[in-house]
Amino acid sequence: MERASPPVPGPDAFWSCESYVVVVTPGTPTTQRSQAVTLEQPTLEAACEAIADGLEREALVTVFGRCTVDYDGRASSTLEAGDRHVMLKPDGAALVHTDEGQQPVNWQPPGCDHDVRCDGGADGESDPELILESVRSTPDERLCVRFEEVLQVSTFFGADENELALSGTEEDLRQRILDEPALLETGFTPLATERDTPAGAIDIYGEDAAGRSVVVELKRRRVGPDAVSQLRRYVDALERDLHADAAVRGFLVAPSVTDRATRLLSDHGFEFVPLEPPAE
Amino acid sequence: MERASPPVPGPDAFWSCESYVVVVTPGTPTTQRSQAVTLEQPTLEAACEAIADGLEREALVTVFGRCTVDYDGRASSTLEAGDRHVMLKPDGAALVHTDEGQQPVNWQPPGCDHDVRCDGGADGESDPELILESVRSTPDERLCVRFEEVLQVSTFFGADENELALSGTEEDLRQRILDEPALLETGFTPLATERDTPAGAIDIYGEDAAGRSVVVELKRRRVGPDAVSQLRRYVDALERDLHADAAVRGFLVAPSVTDRATRLLSDHGFEFVPLEPPAE
DNA sequence: CGTGCCAGGTGCCCT
DNA sequence: AGGGCACTTGGCACG
Numbered sequence: 001m002e003r004a005s006p007p008v009p010g011p012d013a014f015w016s017c018e019s020y021v022v023v024v025t026p027g028t029p030t031t032q033r034s035q036a037v038t039l040e041q042p043t044l045e046a047a048c049e050a051i052a053d054g055l056e057r058e059a060l061v062t063v064f065g066r067c068t069v070d071y072d073g074r075a076s077s078t079l080e081a082g083d084r085h086v087m088l089k090p091d092g093a094a095l096v097h098t099d100e101g102q103q104p105v106n107w108q109p110p111g112c113d114h115d116v117r118c119d120g121g122a123d124g125e126s127d128p129e130l131i132l133e134s135v136r137s138t139p140d141e142r143l144c145v146r147f148e149e150v151l152q153v154s155t156f157f158g159a160d161e162n163e164l165a166l167s168g169t170e171e172d173l174r175q176r177i178l179d180e181p182a183l184l185e186t187g188f189t190p191l192a193t194e195r196d197t198p199a200g201a202i203d204i205y206g207e208d209a210a211g212r213s214v215v216v217e218l219k220r221r222r223v224g225p226d227a228v229s230q231l232r233r234y235v236d237a238l239e240r241d242l243h244a245d246a247a248v249r250g251f252l253v254a255p256s257v258t259d260r261a262t263r264l265l266s267d268h269g270f271e272f273v274p275l276e277p278p279a280e
Numbered sequence: 281m282e283r284a285s286p287p288v289p290g291p292d293a294f295w296s297c298e299s300y301v302v303v304v305t306p307g308t309p310t311t312q313r314s315q316a317v318t319l320e321q322p323t324l325e326a327a328c329e330a331i332a333d334g335l336e337r338e339a340l341v342t343v344f345g346r347c348t349v350d351y352d353g354r355a356s357s358t359l360e361a362g363d364r365h366v367m368l369k370p371d372g373a374a375l376v377h378t379d380e381g382q383q384p385v386n387w388q389p390p391g392c393d394h395d396v397r398c399d400g401g402a403d404g405e406s407d408p409e410l411i412l413e414s415v416r417s418t419p420d421e422r423l424c425v426r427f428e429e430v431l432q433v434s435t436f437f438g439a440d441e442n443e444l445a446l447s448g449t450e451e452d453l454r455q456r457i458l459d460e461p462a463l464l465e466t467g468f469t470p471l472a473t474e475r476d477t478p479a480g481a482i483d484i485y486g487e488d489a490a491g492r493s494v495v496v497e498l499k500r501r502r503v504g505p506d507a508v509s510q511l512r513r514y515v516d517a518l519e520r521d522l523h524a525d526a527a528v529r530g531f532l533v534a535p536s537v538t539d540r541a542t543r544l545l546s547d548h549g550f551e552f553v554p555l556e557p558p559a560e
Numbered sequence: 561c562g563t564g565c566c567a568g569g570t571g572c573c574c575t
Numbered sequence: 576a577g578g579g580c581a582c583t584t585g586g587c588a589c590g
Binding site: 450500 | 566567570571
Binding site: 474539 | 583
């Protein structure tokens, strides 16, 4: 069950720890950019060794098998035995996935130290197990996955130079209004974005045609009461900040608004402008 | 590159579609509860077949390789070629992970239809690719992952009957106060939880020793201005609801509070009670 | 299915 | 490191 020492990707691989040039297989003389090495149904000891090796080499490591999971930190949790998929990332993140849900059942954020060891079984007192631990501080948090059986261990090396290009965000919506202020109201003049107040930063601050102060709160999607409260905080704070008697107008800009939020808007004398982030 | 048809787990496996009894390997006559089947460096066609088979059998399927990712729905995004880890869950969830971050770079929530196909290459006009598509409606969203190279395909079958036991939640904090109302204030009497108002539901509604109405907002962790705004909404709404002149007292219960939130609390005449969810 | 809100939210940016 | 907030937030419970 000895497996070849996995080569490490070249210098442009973003998750390499060092630069190597390695021959993967006789007859494969090129530098491997990416690679996946897999153990199937390994012993716990072999799995442990492969995982330790993968972590050492800054690989992305996955483990599938029957395990229990314990977490303690900001909250605490336990999960009895079952088959789950565990992913350990070289940046210190850990994910435990069941076969359901988009969210991991347990996890650890980037910045953790991963540790793996085999324990028990020798003295016959306890069942043998493979223990995966991810620990961090600030806050102190510990995730512990104990495998009684490992069905697969994989280590992945790869290269990924590109970043996600996302559109349809609140930032895009803001830009749309700054490009064409009349979308808010004829005569509107933006004066600042992220204008700071004692209650937080105003998305867009400006003036209407009559020179009255305007606070604009932006939301990329349909909004509820919380967005109205937010606008309320900023308008209140600005009125105090300006210590002026002139009323400050509050605008909520979003694709749509719920009934309750509509009611709250009207209670506070705020205005709603239906507008979406650009589609492209 | 022909691989054995993967057995499907027994009736207690929660992600089986049907019940089979299968002999995995000659000499392994028992029903397999869990299994991991892996292809390394498959052709795109072989990968496609394995993925299609895994999806068909309600397995958890992972694919690692060089791909581009396009998403369109509530927002839209593109991601140029790189090596990523894709997980397809039998409940319809899809996750695309790079080697960094706890969050997937792209994803699709449960309830999607996964589809896989091979395309191009035959006519020489376009490079051959393996296309993974996850689609849902309400809202209409589409995720498309195009692999130019697949380094690994795995299909996982497993059993997981146990659910996560979590403690340290807001619910635990609420129970703590209901068990010992004096933790809020001597003489406090809880009257209702989740009491509905036009502005939303009040975590705990009750009376103080003098019979004045009390609104309690709970947070399991340190809070900022948003929690104060929330409390404000409920107190306002309750005062209108009761159409009484008697002032309603507002309490914020949390482990701690930020400076800005402290300021806002004092502005509104609310009180803060430092309290944590029980540790166990 | 929409509304409202908690979450071990996470991630990003700013001080 | 802590604060404030957006997020394709996800997830749940309720009308």
